[in-house]
Amino acid sequence: EEAEQYKRSNAQEIWPVVKPVYEKMAEIVARHIEGQGIADLWLAGGSCMQPGVEALFRQRFPELQVHLPQHSLFMTPLAIANSGRAKAEGLYAS
Numbered sequence: 216e217e218a219e220q221y222k223r224s225n226a227q228e229i230w231p232v233v234k235p236v237y238e239k240m241a242e243i244v245a246r247h248i249e250g251q252g253i254a255d256l257w258l259a260g261g262s263c264m265q266p267g268v269e270a271l272f273r274q275r276f277p278e279l280q281v282h283l284p285q286h287s288l289f290m291t292p293l294a295i296a297n298s299g300r301a302k303a304e305g306l307y308a309s
Contacts, residue, residue, distance in 0.1 A: 241275040
């Protein structure tokens with residue numbers, strides 16, 4: 216609990232320590248979406264709300280529309296998939 220409070224209160228201070236983790240995450244994402252025709256990248260989960268994460272992903276993926284929902288802590292994989300369903304309808308065989 217104490218570490219969680221420290222993280223939230225000192226986000227800029229811990230950014231240099233956690234930034235390499237997010238850079239690795241971005242590289243993993245890049246490998247998985249390469250050649251897939253992806254136009255949008257949705258960030259989800261409480262850790263993505265860390266100041267600096269959205270900017271890092273926008274810089275790494277300038278060709279993509281990077282989304283960070285306001286309450287990404289509460290999103291689930293199903294909600295993520297559902298949020299893009301209407302936009303993607305008709306793009307894939309069912």
